[in-house]
């Protein structure tokens with residue numbers, strides 16, 4: 175794990191701690207102080223700041239390591255530890271009932287414990303929350319809910335806010351698996367968008383999988399071969415690829431089995447079939463409240479807001495609106511190569527330890543490109559991202 179990873183992770187945690195503190199009323203703070211005084215010395219919980227020490231950061235680092243070729247990241251341990259820590263935060267306050275945010279609007283959120291969602295209004299003091307955030311909601315006598323706590327996030331899928339690129343926009347929180355959905359045609363397959371998603375997903379500590387939808391639209395043997403070559407490049411990076419036709423139903427049982435029991439999010443360009451996949455793997459349609467989809471008049475449905483759906487086998491699946499492009503969030507150009515595991519052995523041949531693999535002489539990566547060990551296309555992805563991150567740094 176690099177130092178900027180650590181800083182980023184720490185900043186997620188501390189901003190959440192600040193938000194949680196900000197939301198406590200004076201009475202709650204007083205109660206907490208009294209509880210703290212009552213605690214016998216040496217017994218169990220220490221102040222929260224002491225719990226989140228450097229060792230915790232180290233233990234949790236598996237979630238932020240770049241992917242290794244032909245190997246899925248094992249997030250289970252990091253997840254367990256993070257979960258335990260997260261509940262500790264709320265234990266301090268004597269509260270353990272967490273709801274998950276199902277959808278977010280400007281002035282309200284929908285939260286659920288797996289049952290019927292309920293509305294919680296936000297006000298100007300409310301923290302920035304995202305779908306997937308775990309929250310503590312207090313019931314008011316009038317039946318409405320009040321947001322009193324947000325748990326520290328295990329993972330985040332973020333992008334720069336298109337309206338303000340210096341601001342982080344969290345697309346989803348506490349996600350285990352992100353399914354990058356692309357289609358063979360209508361719209362055409364764009365590996366570049368997949369590369370961007372892969373980087374952002376790994377940056378947020380999440381496992382990526384790739385779902386290629388509309389396989390029924392493959393027109394010829396040669397088109398199929400060209401696609402397979404593109405997909406092989408991703409498979410060689412250790413990314414699991416699912417070939418699907420949501421319209422015809424094939425490939426869906428495999429994807430569904432992969433996602434079972436996890437919190438997952440579907441992302442990708444508009445029209446690739448994310449919502450069709452969701453409906454295909456959840457035919458019983460557990461989405462009893464407003465689905466957030468509206469008819470666009472052209473014979474298809476377009477998702478306008480992210481929404482978390484509970485599936486019968488304990489799977490939580492977030493559908494998101496399509497996006498055209500994806501800015502990269504907070505990656506130091508000097509750390510970019512960490513996310514290119516296929517470069518790692520070549521990097522050993524670089525003359526300079528801090529080689530950027532762009533301008534330096536005697537660069538092992540460029541030598542590997544020249545002899546064909548790393549493809550021009552793959553190096554092109556690195557160089558493009560490096561240029562983008564350097565110009566925005």
Ligand SMILES: Nc1nc2c(ncn2[C@@H]2O[C@H](COP(=O)(O)OP(=O)(O)OP(=O)(O)O)[C@@H](O)[C@H]2O)c(=O)[nH]1
Nearest residue numbers: 388419420421444445446447448449450476477496
């Ligand atoms: N031929 C074919 N068409 C499909 C398939 N899956 C989805 N479609 C069609 O593609 C169109 C777009 O599907 P959606 O599920 O709305 O796509 P989306 O990714 O959710 O789009 P946004 O909500 O705008 O991001 C619809 O007309 C679907 O019927 C498939 O496997 N094959």
Ligand SMILES: [Mg+2]
Nearest residue numbers: 448449476477
């Ligand atoms: Mg949709």
Ligand SMILES: [Zn+2]
Nearest residue numbers: 524529531537
């Ligand atoms: Zn180099």
